[in-house]
Amino acid sequence: DIQMTQSPSSLSASVGDRVTITCRASQDISNYVAWLQQKPGKAPKSLIYAASSLQSGVPSKFSGSGSGTDFTLTISSLQPEDFATYYCLQYNTHPLTFGGGTKVEIK
C-alpha cells in the first residue's frame, strides 16, 4: 500500500495566518491527490482533487500543489470556519490511502 505521511499532525495558528500542510507519498503518485476537511462530528468534505483543482464551491483561499511524492495544501488567510482537521488522500493506486490528518487549532 502507498503510505501518505502528513505533517504536521497539528498546528496552532491565528485568524489571518497563511497555513501550509504537507503530505508525502511513499512512491510516485503523479497528481492523484485530494485534500479533505473535517470538522468535529461531521463527515469529511472534499476540497481539492488532482493535487490542485478546487471542488465546486470551495473558496479560492484553499490551494494545492505538488506532483510525484510531495504535496501541499495552503490556506491563504485562515478564518474561524477553517479550524478543522485536514487529510490528504492518494487515489493513484488501490487501495486508496489517507494521511493521518492535521488538526488546525486556534492560537
Next chain:
Amino acid sequence: QVQLQESGPGLAKPSETLSLTCTVSGGSISRSSNYWGWVRQTPGKGLEWIGSTYYGGFTYYNPSLKSRVTISVDTSKNQFSLKLSSVTAADTAMYYCTRQSAGMVPEYWGRGTLVTVSS
C-alpha cells in the same frame, strides 16, 4: 444536489455480519459514471477506504478487508450496500458512504453511521 444517507444497525455482535445501506437522492446510481464507496473512521486508525463499486459491475476492495467485504448496488432502490462479515471490536467505527468522481475522489459523503461491535 446529490445526497447520501447511511442506514443500518448501530450495534453488531462479534463474529456476525455488519450490514449497512446507503440511499442516494438527487441522482441515479445507474445513470451515473461514478463509483460508489464506503470509508470508515476510527480514532486509532483514522480514515480507511473499504471499497468501491460501479453499477456496471466493477468493484474494488481494500485487500486488508477483501476476504470479509461485499459491496453491491440495488438500482431499483437507488441504493448500495456494505456487508462486512466476521466482525470484531476492531471493526467498531464511523462508517461513511461516498460518491466518487474525478478518478476516485470521494466528492459526496453521507453523514456517517456509528457501528459498535460488542456482545
